[in-house]
Amino acid sequence: MSVLVVVMITLVVTELGVAQPSNNETTNANTPLGIFCGSNDAMSAAIFFRHLNSTFSQLRSRLSNFGVYYATAQSLESGDAVYGLAQCRNYLLSTECLACFDAAVSAVESCGSANGAHVYLDNCFLNKKDVDVPEICSNESTSQPVTAFSQAVKELLSDIRVATPRTSNFYIASTRQVTSSNATIYAIAQCVENASKAICKNCLSTAYKNLYNCLPSVEGRAINVACFMRYSEFSFFQNNQTINLIHFLGSSIKSDIIIEVSSSAGLVLLILALFLWFRRWRKPKDVEKESQGIRCYCYEDLKLATNNFSEEYLIGKGGFGEVFKAIIDNGIVVAVKKLHDGFRAKKEFENEGNHNSNVRHRNLILQLGWCTDGPELLLVLEYMPQGSLDKLLWGEKKGTLNWRQRSDIILGIARGLVHLHEEFHFKIIHRDIKSSNILLDNDFQPKIADFGLARFIPEDQTHVSTRFAGTMGYTAPEYATRGHLSEKVDTYSFGILALEVISGHSCNDVNYSGLRMEYLLDHAWQLYEKGIHIKLIDEAIDPNEYQEDNLKKIIEIALMCTQL
Structure with a gap:
């Protein structure tokens, strides 16, 4: 029975909706704002729910550990498989993260055995791939001078956009004073920990542009599978939880902005997306094939996901090639094994394809697919975050x-x-x-x-x-x-x-x-x-x-x- 990706879970803990001043705060932080369910049911409801509960239990257990803000889990035994990913904001306590997680899991129960689900709450969201919510803006406009307020927001968001990909955990929380007033702007940015620096940077650049649409609202949020950015006129984290941006804003900040603006990145990405969509729509026989749950990947897709197999993505080397980390299919982290040309490498490729594709066990690496349409032979395997x-x-x-x-x-x-x-x-x-x-x-x-x-x-x-x-x-x-x-x-x-x-x-x-x-x-x-x-x-x-x-x-x- 083929492996089915049932639910891709992204827990991002924050406060959605209209924030109130901290001295008169009433919160509905764990009230669902929207629930969306997949259109198809799992092949076996009994197996699906067993795997779903196992995945949720693993995620909750990992998030309960002190200092853990990111976790992945999966249940891959016979039948429908369930994959999960969870991430909390770094300024939250473990108990706050778990409270939101529990509320999100409870809300997702309404989807039954649907093969995918996402739910938005005030304090978190669970997100299935291919769902995008560009921005959520407050209905309330600032009482501060609009020009000064907007300028302070733009400058702060611009700085954290540049600084976040340069941190070790892809997270920044910072504040900025509004000129000519005593008002303070609070903002955070965070990328999923399994993203690359390049993906984090591109995602936050898009989020930064989307938040322009919220001004002069008192607060706004930009939501994406790979990143999250939020600003607010009201405090939603403690002042002692801010991070000094100076350490991450080098002299290259202005040149980075100039390069991004002048390169028309948005247009390039749009053209690239249309090209990839058109190629998949045509479905040439050597681009995507499904056979017994093992997929034939396109070489150009894997090349793009690894930034042309750059050193930045290299996670291991072997006798016949290298292994690279890649993010494909809107957020799934995989390992791409690139084999050098030659008889021995081709023999190893054949062996891995024939042997590993036939086995499914929790203590055996899962082969997701292969690629033979490029200059190198590629194997796509599940990613193991702790390494060898x-x-x-x-x-x-x-x-x-x-x-x-x-x-x-x-x-x-x-x-x-x-x-x-x-x-x-x-x-x-x-x-x-x-x-x-x-x-x-x-x-x-x-x-x-x-x-x-x-x-x-x-x-x-x-x-x-x-x-x-x-x-x-x-x-x-x-x-x-x-x-x-x-x-x-x-x-x-x-x-x-x-x-x-x-x-x-x-x-x-x-x-x-x-x-x-x-x-x-x-x-x-x-x-x-x-x-x-x-x-x-x-x-x-x-x-x-x-x-x-x-x-x-x-x-x-x-x-x-x-x-x-």
């Missing part, structure tokens, strides 16, 4: 994983391998299980990636003979020397990987014990034979987080996996 496991074990974020996260990672990898080895009418042997091929989602749940070396083994065969392929250190010596391929090859690699997760050391790290040089596996066996294998655990892990007996058992299982 090796970066958290011994990269820049070394020591940040706690024991609960590590044990979940070990268990998740095991589940994924069981699915590959046991739950099809044929076995899929990955052949390259290693830390850099394990990707993590927002909750640090693992997904096995990179099926470029994978092989099928028919149901009636226990093994096949093949040339060696894999990564030294993770590969069983017997397979490396004899080419005897079975599920035991992945089992051995899993054992090595589990030891890495537990210890925080690479399998190729060298440990000197007296006159002997030991690698991780040798060191683990030495500790086990002395009955002190508990010492293998990463010193960064708090001893209060685990029970020694359980940890020892996991180490013993990992060591057993390396005994073919």
